Amino acid sequence: MLQKSQRAIGHEEESPERESEAYEEYLLLGKIDLKKILFVCVENAGRSQMAEAFANRYGRGKVSASSAGIKLAERVNPTVTQALREKGIDISMNRPKLLTAKMSEEADLIVTMGCGAADLCPGPFFKTTVDWGLEDPKGKPIEKVREIRDEIERKVKKLVDEAT
Numbered sequence: 068m069l070q071k072s073q074r075a076i077g078h079e080e081e082s083p084e085r086e087s088e089a090y091e092e093y094l095l096l097g098k099i100d101l102k103k104i105l106f107v108c109v110e111n112a113g114r115s116q117m118a119e120a121f122a123n124r125y126g127r128g129k130v131s132a133s134s135a136g137i138k139l140a141e142r143v144n145p146t147v148t149q150a151l152r153e154k155g156i157d158i159s160m161n162r163p164k165l166l167t168a169k170m171s172e173e174a175d176l177i178v179t180m181g182c183g184a185a186d187l188c189p190g191p192f193f194k195t196t197v198d199w200g201l202e203d204p205k206g207k208p209i210e211k212v213r214e215i216r217d218e219i220e221r222k223v224k225k226l227v228d229e230a231t
Contacts, residue, residue: 105174111136111163113204114180121223135166150216
């Protein structure tokens, strides 16, 4: 859950102009230095795995991304693995990782993927945290997972471009 002074960035109802203004506000105020980004979702099996993969691809040499969850799945969602393979990214060897205090402390920015339930949403982190409010790909057909993947890719590209 975001603190009052923080803005939820990336929610569908926000305009692209508002998202950009919010990022600029964070950057101008010097609240974040995007070198290490931590993507967090509940199971670390879908959304956060995709975001980590895209951030490490598009942010190579600019940012270092990792991902974690608070209630781990046994494995990364195979449909997510397939959807990323279509983009030339292989996460077949990735395993869900448990969120630790150390991971939160080392991150310059924490991005939650949209937990759906306040009691499951990781936080507070005592860091700049934004929530993207993304749909969970769990149990969804490949067509829907592709839509979620493409939305994550757009958001990550924007984040990396504006952060560096």
